[in-house]
Amino acid sequence: xxxxxxxxxxxxxxxxxxxxxxxxxxxxxxxxxxxxxxxxxxxxxxxxxxxxxxxxxxxxxxxxxxxxxxxxxxxxxxxxxxxxxxxxxxxxxxxxxxxxxxxxxxxxxxxxxxxxxxxxxxxxxxxxxxxxxxxxxxxxxxxxxxxxxxxxxxxxxxxxxxxxxxxxxxxxxxxxxxxxxxxxxxxxxxxxxxxxxxxxxxxxxxxxxxxxxxxxxxxxxxxxxxxxxxxxxxxxxxxxxxxxxxxxxxxxxxxxxxxxxxxxxxxxxxxxxxxxxxxxx
Amino acid sequence: xxxxxxxxxxxxxxxxxxxxxxxxxxxxxxxxxxxxxxxxxxxxxxxxxxxxxxxxxxxxxxxxxxxxxxxxxxxxxxxxxxxxxxxxxxxxxxxxxxxxxxxxxxxxxxxxxxxxxxxxxxxxxxxxxxxxxxxxxxxxxxxxxxxxxxxxxxxxxxxxxxxxxxxxxxxxxxxxxxxxxxxxxxxxxxxxxxxxxxxxxxxxxxxxxxxxxxxxxxxxxxxxxxxxxxxxxxxxxxxxxxxxxxx
Ligand SMILES: Nc1ncnc2c1ncn2[C@@H]1O[C@H](COP(=O)(O)OP(=O)(O)OP(=O)(O)O)[C@@H](O)[C@H]1O
Ligand SMILES: [Mg+2]
Numbered sequence: 001x002x003x004x005x006x007x008x009x010x011x012x013x014x015x016x017x018x019x020x021x022x023x024x025x026x027x028x029x030x031x032x033x034x035x036x037x038x039x040x041x042x043x044x045x046x047x048x049x050x051x052x053x054x055x056x057x058x059x060x061x062x063x064x065x066x067x068x069x070x071x072x073x074x075x076x077x078x079x080x081x082x083x084x085x086x087x088x089x090x091x092x093x094x095x096x097x098x099x100x101x102x103x104x105x106x107x108x109x110x111x112x113x114x115x116x117x118x119x120x121x122x123x124x125x126x127x128x129x130x131x132x133x134x135x136x137x138x139x140x141x142x143x144x145x146x147x148x149x150x151x152x153x154x155x156x157x158x159x160x161x162x163x164x165x166x167x168x169x170x171x172x173x174x175x176x177x178x179x180x181x182x183x184x185x186x187x188x189x190x191x192x193x194x195x196x197x198x199x200x201x202x203x204x205x206x207x208x209x210x211x212x213x214x215x216x217x218x219x220x221x222x223x224x225x226x227x228x229x230x231x232x233x234x235x236x237x238x239x240x241x242x243x244x245x246x247x248x249x250x251x252x253x254x255x256x257x258x259x260x261x262x263x264x265x266x267x268x269x270x271x272x273x274x275x276x277x278x279x280x281x
Numbered sequence: 282x283x284x285x286x287x288x289x290x291x292x293x294x295x296x297x298x299x300x301x302x303x304x305x306x307x308x309x310x311x312x313x314x315x316x317x318x319x320x321x322x323x324x325x326x327x328x329x330x331x332x333x334x335x336x337x338x339x340x341x342x343x344x345x346x347x348x349x350x351x352x353x354x355x356x357x358x359x360x361x362x363x364x365x366x367x368x369x370x371x372x373x374x375x376x377x378x379x380x381x382x383x384x385x386x387x388x389x390x391x392x393x394x395x396x397x398x399x400x401x402x403x404x405x406x407x408x409x410x411x412x413x414x415x416x417x418x419x420x421x422x423x424x425x426x427x428x429x430x431x432x433x434x435x436x437x438x439x440x441x442x443x444x445x446x447x448x449x450x451x452x453x454x455x456x457x458x459x460x461x462x463x464x465x466x467x468x469x470x471x472x473x474x475x476x477x478x479x480x481x482x483x484x485x486x487x488x489x490x491x492x493x494x495x496x497x498x499x500x501x502x503x504x505x506x507x508x509x510x511x512x513x514x515x516x517x518x519x520x521x522x523x524x525x526x527x528x
Contacts, residue, residue, distance in 0.1 A: 175362050178332055182356045183376030183424075193375075197366045274366045276406035 062244040067251065070244040084252060087218055087229040090146070091260075094153025095214045099207060102158045106165030110199075111191065123162065131156050131213075132220055144225035149218070156217035157210040164206025168199030201275060204268045211264060215257045282342050282353060282427040282460055283308050284329070289338035290485075291324045297485035298324050302338070304479055304491065308427075309458040313465060313475035315514065320486030322464040323359075326432050329462060330356050342428065355426030359433045361413035363405040363420075370401035373419045391419040395449060411442040418446065422453055429454075431463045435470065444502070447474060451498065468514050472507040473500055480517050490517040 044064050050056050051063035058066070074080035105123070108115045134155060142148035172195050180194040222231020230249045237245030283306060290300035299321025306312045314322045328336040331347030331354065342350045363372045374388040392398055395415040405413055414434065421429065431450075435443040447470060454461060465471050471478050475494055482489040492513060496506055 175358070175360070176364060179358075179362050179364075179375075181332060182330065182351070182354070184351050194364070197364070200366070274404045274406065276365065 059241060060243060062247070067244050067247045070248045071252070074248070080252075082228055083230050083233055083249075084256060087222065087231065088256060088260075090149050090221070090229065091153060091211075091214045091218045094150045094217070095157050095211055097150065098154035098157025098214070099161050099210060101154065102161035102165060102206070102210070103203075106162045107169070110166050110169030111195075120166075127159050127163075131159070131217065135220060135224060139224060149221035149226070152221045153214050153217045156213040160209040160213060161203070161206040164202045164209075165199065168202025168206075169195060171202065172198040201272055204264075204272065208261060208264050208268065211260060212257075215253065215260075219253070282350070284428060284460060284462070285339070285341045286325075286329070287339040287341075289325060289328060289336055289340060291321065291328060291333070291336045299481070299486040300337075301487055302481075303488070304477075306460050306462065306477075308460055309454075310477065311454065311461040311463060311475045313463050313471035313478040314481065315465060315468065315471050315478055315518075316481030316486060316489075317518065318466070319484060320481040322481060322486070323432055324486075325481075326430050326462065326464050330354055330430050332356075350428075352424070353427045355421035355424060355429045357418055357421045357429065357431045357434045359436065361405070361410075361417040363408075363413055363416055365405050368402050368404055369397065369408070369416050372405070372416055373423055375420055376424050387423055388419075391423040392416070394422070394453070395419045396445075411438050411446075414438060415446065415449075418449070422457075425457060427460060429459045429461045431461065431465075433464055433466060436466060443470070450474065468511050469502065469507070471514070472510045473502055478510075478514060480514060482518060490514075492517070 047056070047061075048063050048065060051058065051061060051066070056063075071080065074083070105119065109119050109123075110116075131152070135152060138148040138151050142151065176194055176198060177190065180190045185193060218229070219231045219234070222229045223235060226232040226235075230253055233245055233249035237243060237247075237249065285305045287303050288300075289302040291298050302321075302325055304312065314325065316322055324333070327333040329340055329347060331351050334348060340347055342353070347354070363369075364375065367375065370385060370388050370392065373392055374384040377384040377387060389398070389401065392401060395418055397412060397415055397419065400408070400412065400416075405416070408416065414437070418434070434450075435446050438446065450461075451474065453459065463471070463474060472494055478492045478494065480489040480492070481487065492510065494507075494510055496510075500507060
């Protein structure tokens with residue numbers, strides 16, 4: 001009773017305070033962004049000036065505006081979409097295959113002790129091989145077409161997702177499982193209603209770092225041999241002595257890499273809003 | 282439901298943790314298990330709950346093993362143990378069966394009972410310790426268990442919330458005539474709530490005494506009668522020696 005009366009009278013005052021607070025909060029959010037962008041802007045300006053005056057020779061480090069012009073040129077003739085599209089497509093397919101495979105193997109190994117004893121040592125052994133070392137073998141087996149590229153990316157994505165699923169399942173609070181058992185859940189219900197949700201944060205962490213690796217591996221895959229894609233642009237730029245193409249590709253990689261991670265982060269924040277001490281970065 | 286323990290014991294790695302525990306609880310009786318830390322109270326309670334079936338001796342609910350009647354048992358753990366990804370209402374209805382609407386209306390009723398109306402959609406991280414524990418209590422009660430097992434359910438709470446929840450427990454007990462086994466460290470809590478108090482001692486823990494509290498409810502906290510019982514319990518646990526005189 002008392003409480004509701006107090007709340008009623010407090011509403012208008014609260015609103016005013018809230019308004020002030022939102023402004024203050026917005027300031028708080030904008031300020032670091034402004035502060036953080038000072039240095040990049042200064043650097044880019046200095047770079048532009050140095051390139052224009054010829055202190056940086058254009059055949060080594062073209063001006064930022066020249067890079068933008070290159071990107072714009074690709075945008076105009078449509079090749080931008082081809083390259084970005086095909087690279088994103090490769091990452092996406094590889095990421096999907098790697099994640100699904102990791103989910104299947106990871107869940108089985110995570111849930112069944114026998115499966116763990118059977119599979120885990122082998123997987124751990126494979127893990128200690130730097131994934132890029134597989135590249136020549138995959139090319140030998142599958143040629144330089146799409147399958148070898150996608151496989152490489154999938155292999156890169158697999159391990160972080162797999163490890164995080166295993167870790168997530170192993171880390172489920174035994175106390176919560178007991179609550180489930182106390183309510184008579186069978187094993188399947190226990191997995192669905194307790195273990196999977198509890199392991200979700202760890203799984204999503206794995207998915208995000210898997211995606212990061214996916215972008216790394218697509219570069220390697222496309223460097224090895226491709227006729228399109230951002231990695232191909234890197235090779236093209238090198239062979240035609242055009243640093244502006246290389247830098248354009250790098251910048252595009254940075255942008256879509258960040259963009260996809262941002263999408264995953266939003267998904268993560270949405271699905272894990274219940275978590276105490278919110279998701280970090 | 283009646284509960285009977287006969288010579289119940291539990292051994293961990295060849296080391297007895299507790300042994301020879303025998304007592305019965307009539308339907309609607311409140312039994313307190315009291316004893317020093319490590320004497321096996323939680324172990325006994327887990328055996329009664331069916332979560333641990335590696336005990337020795339016999340435990341029977343109306344003649345049946347704990348595993349067979351699990352759906353009739355509610356367990357309130359020492360910690361809230363709420364699922365952090367579920368809202369308060371979803372947590373409370375976790376063990377319920379039936380349609381969504383049925384579950385929700387039942388859940389809401391019980392949230393009201395524990396004084397959490399209006400918090401249905403909050404997540405556990407948004408609750409205070411006492412609120413979370415009350416949600417856990419609602420979750421255990423919503424299935425209308427015939428038997429309620431409580432492992433130091435109020436020990437982490439402040440004195441005031443503790444008293445509120447003790448009275449809430451009595452209200453519910455009055456309504457549902459629940460058979461209750463309450464593990465506690467708190468002698469005042471035991472004398473206030475229980476019909477009978479069983480004290481455990483030693484390592485491995487063994488039954489020391491069984492003390493019936495023949496006081497009509499509602500009882501008055503800190504009354505002279507309860508103080509007498511408290512003294513008796515302290516004596517039985519050897520805590521009234523000069524060394525522990527400050528008690
Ligand atoms: N899973 C286990 N494995 C090995 N030993 C255990 C296990 N659980 C309990 N014990 C032992 O059994 C004994 C009794 O433990 P229990 O948790 O039942 O004590 P308790 O009376 O509940 O103590 P407290 O009041 O501190 O909660 C302790 O000596 C403990 O070390
Ligand atoms: Mg205990």
